[in-house]
Amino acid sequence: MKTRSGILSGQRVEYFKGNSAIKAVLSPEYAKLKNVPAVTNEEEAERMLHSMLPFAFFLRVERGDAPPAGKDGPAPRPLQVNQMQMFDKDMYYVWLYEGMQLYQKLAGLGLIVALLGLVMFPLWPVFLRRGVYYLSLGVLALFGLLMVIAVIRLIIWLITIVVLPPGIWIFPNLFADVGVIESFIPLWGWDVPPEKKKVKRTKKKGKKHADVSEAAASATTIDDATVDNDADGEAANEGEVGASTSVSTESKNYADIN
16 A cells, blocks of 8 residues: 655654555455455445544544655655544545564563562662672672773873873763774873864875966966967057058159159
């Protein structure tokens, strides 16, 4: 059955048109199912689907206006439950049935058992209470050890930043977003700036070099154009001088003839 994505009460849901549900009920796949109502035509399909509305497997909704499309495609339309619940092939219905939530039920049951176990701690056997006691001591000792390491590494960094700049960190990855083993590797390291700044500086330098190259290229183009204009001007001047010389010669010859 064809479904679409919508927003109902701030949550993304799937909704469908009544005509799609009727086609799904009249499909050969539905006819192969066992222990389901027999459906032979559209009227029987509408009656059967209308009888399912009180069980809230799906409910009739009204679609709102389509919001502007985003980068990932068309945005889901807002939906609102209609108070008049009835089934019609031209109406829209939101799908509420999520199937058997086995994992959620098991998780809820496990949470209840854990809470009851904590509440009944005084009734635990002696060896279990002793084990929990030693386990809590171990967790507190581990937490205290981490705090001591953090203070010691800070003191060493404050000393080395004056004596051996830029400073030395003990366990530089202690608070980094890495695994447990990687947090203690390497043992020490220099307090160097992050590499991202170097990349940005390199990019800026590259842009400056590109701007300088473009400026040099434009200057060369302007110089070439100036030289061409000067050459054209000289040629034009030579042409004008030649023309004036020829006119003067003709005038002199005409005067001699006369």
